[in-house]
Amino acid sequence: MILQFSFALAAVISTAHAQGISFERDVLPILNSYCVMCHLPGAEQGELSLYPDAWSRLVGNPSVQSSLLRVDPGSPDSSYLYLKLIGTGESVGGSGLQMPFQQPSLDPDQIETIRLWIEQGAKQN
Ligand code: HEC
Numbered sequence: 001m002i003l004q005f006s007f008a009l010a011a012v013i014s015t016a017h018a019q020g021i022s023f024e025r026d027v028l029p030i031l032n033s034y035c036v037m038c039h040l041p042g043a044e045q046g047e048l049s050l051y052p053d054a055w056s057r058l059v060g061n062p063s064v065q066s067s068l069l070r071v072d073p074g075s076p077d078s079s080y081l082y083l084k085l086i087g088t089g090e091s092v093g094g095s096g097l098q099m100p101f102q103q104p105s106l107d108p109d110q111i112e113t114i115r116l117w118i119e120q121g122a123k124q125n
Pocket of ligand 1: 031034035036037038039045046047048062063064065066070080081084095096097098099100101102103106
């Protein structure tokens, strides 16, 4: 009974999540926990500053390592940020390592959150 209820609840939560990822609520905390420390203004690795305005530095902005945009709204596969998280940046002529640099990769659900956010239009919400 309790188990059934948990499954139902999990399904409701994941549906809500899949329908509307929020940049502020869902994506920014991931960047702040795993990325910002190396991507700070004045010492921005990869010429990418993720503070204080990560959204503007990512969305519609050209990557320095490849010819892709860092985030191409609606298209995770042509967003260099996403390719850096799954480790396929070199397949599009990029360089460097999978992010976070020299650390374990993000959890699959964190990567999926970012992928869905891009797919849903990379809104500033
Ligand atoms: C320990 C330091 C460090 C951490 C943590 C880190 N990065 Fe990086 N980042 C780098 C370095 C160094 C480069 C340039 C060399 C490379 O790509 O390997 C880079 C480059 C990048 C680039 C390429 C920028 C461009 O315009 O081409 C992106 C995108 C990026 N990082 C995103 C992230 C994200 C997202 C996270 C968190 C999941 C993260 N980084 C965590 C050090 C870091």
